[in-house]
Amino acid sequence: MSLERLVKFRCLPRLYFLHYLAKLCYKSKWQVVFVVIEAFIHCIFVQIMSFDKIYLLNRISRLFMAACLLGLLSICLLFNIAYAAVDSDDDGVLDSSDNCVYVSNADQRDNVSAFILGHGDKWKTSYEPLWAPLDKSTTRVYVGGIINVSGTDYTWSSDGTKIEFTTAPKLDDEVRLVVLEDKDGRGDKCSPDLTVDFDGIPDEGDNCPLVYNPYQEDTWGTSEGDVCETGSGISEIHQVWAKMYEHSNYHGIEEVIRVDDVLLSGNAIGDDAVSSIRVGPHTAVYLYSLPNYGGESEFFGSDDSDFMDNQIGHDTVSSIRMYSTAPIKVTKIDAGIDFWSGTKGHVGHISTSQLQSLVSGGSGVSITLEHDYVDSVQSITVDYNGTGDYVVSTKNLDGTLDETANFHYEGVAEVATTAVVTATSTPVPTPVLAEESGNKYIVQSGDYLFKIAVLHNTSVQALVLANNIANSDLVFEGQVLILP
Known part of the structure; x- marks a missing residue:
């Protein structure tokens, strides 16, 4: 060449x-x-x-x-x-991994599916869904918003593909199939026909229509779901906590967090300001470098005195999510507090009066309770450690210690003890009681009432009453609140 x-x-x-x-x-x-x-x-x-x-x-x-x-x-x-690399709904989950691309759902919950099979017809008794699981125990059938009983109101066909009603549904009544524990790849907020609270239960038949509760738990038979019990709420009982610090070795500004927070800006600790953390018992903590649980993340199952060599790093935390790993779930109900074991079911409860008596005794007092309706444990013991902190433990039928769980509840106030002082011959001037001026708080960006209540050791209800708030879900940046 x-x-x-x-x-x-x-x-x-x-x-x-x-x-x-x-x-x-x-x-x-x-x-x-x-x-x-x-x-x-x-x-x-x-x-x-x-x-x-x-x-x-x-x-x-x-x-x-x-x-x-x-x-x-x-x-x-x-x-x-x-x-x-796009996150269309700004929920911290990239579109390529998001199970609901255009609706914000940072939790990516995908537990329920619902199918409207049709409407009542005086001649029609058979309805065929597009799909039904092999395990029919996860299905619920509603007609006109009312749950129907399998084996009485309807049966499944021998091949498991059709619902056969004993009596034809009333004219125009909606026939709905709800499938629990159905992870179909579409987030619940993007699945069709899941109603207002995305649990699939028709609103007219939902015992708590504005709060997600697909299993419709009603422990005390009040016809109101446990999550909607008056004077109660999941948020009042906390089984997780993390204490975050501004500097390494647990120094500087500190803050106890008991609930998930999508944005730490406006908190006492602030955004991008965490360098060490203490983790409560039975608590799994995930810290994120971006709001809405986005960016880099790291799991903490125990205390960490210095983030220097961590994946999350110093001064980079913007949101936090926590999960309870406690073997006993603690729930607030009208009658007091309920205890459920993950392995043994319902293990007992403590009534409001018993709880008040326990707290009045001060830190270090305990109460042991035996319940006739419980046959899985011998007894439960509730210890009070002061400032709203409790420990519940169960004993096996043979008397050995079984499961233990911590929880925090501020619904029962401690009664201050009055010290008795022996008078001396020196005259003591009568004290003049100064008029108490209520503390005030200015609402910051990202604040909401529950967060403010937790930070200042009060309740949402107390804030609402003290400030004459019409809508507890709505506060404004710069709004001045009286702290009761």
Whole structure:
């Protein structure tokens, strides 16, 4: 091969490659596309110069098609990369991993599916859903908002594909199938027909229509779901806590967190200001570098005095999520507090009067309770450790210690003890009681009433009453609140 042909057909392609590689290093994603296409066009012409004329047209056609195809693939690849980095609903979960792309659902909950099978017809007794699980124990059938009883009001066909009603549903009554524990890949907030609270239960038949409770728990038979019991609420009982510190070795500004927080801005600890943490018993903590549980994350199951070598790092925490690993679930109910074991079911309760008596005794007092309706444990013991902290433990039937769980509840106030002082001959002036001026708090960005109540050791109800708040879900940045 002559020197001219060597330079033209062997050296030039390599020089072109280096040239375009250098250009790519300084281009945006769209400029990259055009550089790639430009490079292929140059390569085509270099190759054309080496072809014999007899094959020229055939080779041009093939190379042109290859260049177009590769250019198209490059564009698609860039689109996919761009898509993978987008979070359309700003919930901290990228679209490529989000099970509900356009509706914010940071928890990615996917537990329920619902199917409207049709409406009542005086002649129709058989309804066939598009799909039904093999395990029919996870299904619920509602007609006109009322749950129907399997085996009495309806039965499943022998092949498990149809619902056969004993009596035809009333005219125009909605026939609905709810499937619990159905992880279909679509977040509950994006699944159709899941009603206002996304639990799939028709609103007219839901014992707590505005709060997610697909299992419709009603421990005390009040016809009101446990999560909606008057004077109660999940938020009043806390079984998790984490204490975060501004500096390493548990120094600086500190704050106890008992609930998930999508944005720490406005908290006492603040955004991007955590360097060490203490973790409560039976508590799993996840810290995130971005709001709404986004960005880098790290799990903490125990105390950590210094974030220096951690994945999350110093001064980078923006949101926190916590989970309870306690073997006993503690629930607030109208009659007091209820205790449920994950392995033994309902193990007992403590009434409001018993709780008040326990707290009045002060820190270190305990009460042991035996319940006739419980046959899985011998007794439960509730210890009070002061400032709203309790420990509940169970004993096996043979008297040995079984499960233990911690919880925090401030619904029963401690009674201050009055010290008795022996008078001396020196006259003591009568104290003048100064009028108490209520503390005030200015609402910050990201605040909500429950967060404010937790930070200032009060309750949402007390804040609402003290400030004459009409809507407890609505406070404004800059609003001045009286702290009761």
